[in-house]
Amino acid sequence: MGWFKRLKDGIQTATEHKRETPDGLWYNCKKCKHTCTSKELKENLWVCPSCQYHTRIGSNEYFELLFDEGKYNLLFDDLEAYDMLSFVDLKPYIERLESAKKKTNLKDAMQVSIGRVNKKPLIVACMDFTFIGGSMGSVMGEKIALATEYAIKKRVPLMIISKSGGARMMESAYSLMQMAKTSAKLSQLAQAGIPYISFLTDPTTGGVTASFAMLGDINISEPGALIGFAGPRVIKETIKRDLPENFQTSEYVLETGFLDMIVERKDLKETIGDLLNIFDIQPSSRIILSSLRSGSN
């Protein structure tokens, strides 16, 4: 259980509960009201031990959870968002960016890494909801484009973990065009015969769902995630009636035919490992992982 220990040490949690429950304090489940220590929650992979509610976690947690021995290299980590349109609403975009960077210690809402899952190499591009709601802007689009190019060159499968409210309004049409950019790049990945696994976690909505998140060779979700194109509030306002129970949950989306499976967090690594074994893609060159959580390209 070496990787459990590493999860406990040093890795900062990016869950929505962090501020309310710093380490050693209590986690209060928003679904079942169960109370446990933050340490217990962490040891259960940030899943409520009582009702299995999957709390939101960040890219570092997913990387640790997936990769063998917690070893992986961060890729394309030099990209950073900026305010190209001088966008100001109630708060200038530049200030939103600065405070998000400070709060999360991240440069944007996505990190990309390469590592091994049960000995098979995999590139994982994962969103961070804590960075402006995981919104898709130019940096996310570029990282996905670079990740697909890298996947084609190295002949290594790609997994994208989505957790996003959709496009980043403060980048206006630049963010909209990332839908076209990422989908176009994934069409090249498909032509190269490299598998793409889309993992949809809570929440996956808007332009992210309407582009790469729905384009997986395999579409997988975590239990109880909100998955949709339009948000439930917008739909309710438009149709002026109540929404069905469980509407836009992973379970509902599985039934309507847009997911291959729902996988609990504790089974994620094994499932991905199985998929990689079955696809059995041979990398074009040896993948060398330099060190733990390395930032080299």
Add this chain to the structure above:
Amino acid sequence: MVFLEFEKPLEDLYEQLEKLNEVGEQGGIDVSKMTREIEAKIKDKRKELYSNLTGWQKVQLSRHPERPYTLYYVDKICKKFLELHGDRHFADDKAIVGGLGMIDDQRVVIIGHQKGVNTKLRQYRNFGMANPEGYRKALRLMKLAERFKLPVLSFIDTPGAYPGIEAEERGQAEAIAKNLFEMAQLKVPILCYVIGEGASGGAIGIGLGDKVFMLENTWYSVISPESCSSILWHSWDYKEQAAEALKLTPEHMSEMGLIDGVVEEPLGGAHADPEAMAKTLKSHIKKELTALNKIGVDKRIKMRIDKYRNMGKFTKV
């Protein structure tokens, strides 16, 4: 005539003109000199108002109830058009139309959002808001175009993809995503025009092309100014500011390098002289298709994907 808020000075002048004509007729007075003066004033005022439109004013113009929609242009541009229906899976969406056409000697497949021209038809067309079937019908027709080596012409004019329970259940997101994925690799040319509203995923769902142009009084953005105001300003009252902040006009989009150019509209907007607009559009389409047809398939697909590949701005640290 329908006047928009910002056209109030024009409306006043037209009223003056009408009164003057009445007085002239009733009194048997010659008012022709004064009429000419007012008409000259109208012309100047229109030029003045239209030379410096704000983002919000362009949004209003794009939604003008008299503005021509896809089927109007199709009728004017094509010497022959056969509308084709249905996605072959679920239904025929009325908010996206499509079919086979002849523009002079150029055979094409045309797809486009369609809004209704009166209250009843607006309902029938679901206000130009397509369900997944609409996007799937468009894809079916694009695949037909590919099989028979016909270029695709796409007209974009939507306030957004429809946000409904059934739309979600039948995979609105998947339908749009699939179109983007397939349009990227389509072997025939794709030429797109934003002819009205270009709202977000609903617009780009039929809008990935070798060349994308916007008519002068249209908008294209990740979100409508109203929804942007509601989300970022927590109020519906900041749509003008939102429209400015989003830089959604054809001029901005062109400067940002996200579209390939702007097509000029008649003075007063496309609705002021729809025939002239259709004529301009037809010659623009013919010129662009001629150029696109000359490029080899593989090269064209590569150029198309590379164009989108390069969209986006960021810094490196």
